[in-house]
Amino acid sequence: MPDKSLEEVFIDELGDVYDAEKRLIHALPRLIQHADAESLRLELQRLVERSRQHLLRLEGAFDLLGRPARRNGCNAMQGLITESECLVSESSQATVRDAAILAAAQKIGHYTIATYTTLREWAQQLGQCDVSAVLQQSLDESITAGENLSRLALTLDHAAAHAEQAADSPSVC
Numbered sequence: 001m002p003d004k005s006l007e008e009v010f011i012d013e014l015g016d017v018y019d020a021e022k023r024l025i026h027a028l029p030r031l032i033q034h035a036d037a038e039s040l041r042l043e044l045q046r047l048v049e050r051s052r053q054h055l056l057r058l059e060g061a062f063d064l065l066g067r068p069a070r071r072n073g074c075n076a077m078q079g080l081i082t083e084s085e086c087l088v089s090e091s092s093q094a095t096v097r098d099a100a101i102l103a104a105a106q107k108i109g110h111y112t113i114a115t116y117t118t119l120r121e122w123a124q125q126l127g128q129c130d131v132s133a134v135l136q137q138s139l140d141e142s143i144t145a146g147e148n149l150s151r152l153a154l155t156l157d158h159a160a161a162h163a164e165q166a167a168d169s170p171s172v173c
Contacts, residue, residue, distance in 0.1 A: 010122045011065070015072030017115050018058045022071060024051045024108065027081040031101050036094035040102060043145075043152055047105065050145060054112075054138045061123075061131045080108050098156050102149060109146040116142055 004012075028048045035041045062069040084104030091097045116139035123132035 007126055012072050015070050016074045019071040020074040020077035021051045021054045023077050034088045035098055035101050037098050040098050043148055050141050057134045057138050061134045064130050102153050102156050106149050112142045
């Protein structure tokens with residue numbers, strides 16, 4: 001097993017999140033197509049635009065490091081995307097499908113928050129203050145997106161639960 005330095009792991013993980021953002025740009029439109037609620041479609045579209053901005057920032061980070069931007073296959077994001085596609089296919093009821101799409105988007109958001117938090121810290125530890133600032137911007141946007149999704153969940157999850165109760169399900173606490 002190679003003995004990698006923190007800088008090498010950092011570069012690998014930048015490539016990982018670069019791949020993750022590219023995958024999101026391609027996967028989110030499929031979720032948008034299946035979303036029923038206009039508010040959900042709009043929030044997912046905002047996520048696509050944020051991912052495009054994150055990609056540009058990541059390319060800038062690679063430039064600041066004097067390295068070419070490169071993808072390093074992100075298995076975690078691929079798994080989250082696969083899971084989201086499965087969730088979408090599991091319900092024909094629009095409100096339940098929207099709740100599932102929202103849950104998938106929140107999981108993806110938590111992954112990106114964790115990743116950008118770690119990368120920002122590593123950039124600081126490596127003395128890459130400019131790169132850290134770039135990563136902080138994407139982290140801030142990811143946190144805001146997560147907050148927006150949480151607010152949306154209050155409405156959409158309630159609608160899904162209400163639809164279930166109307167279909168003779170027992171009451172939920």
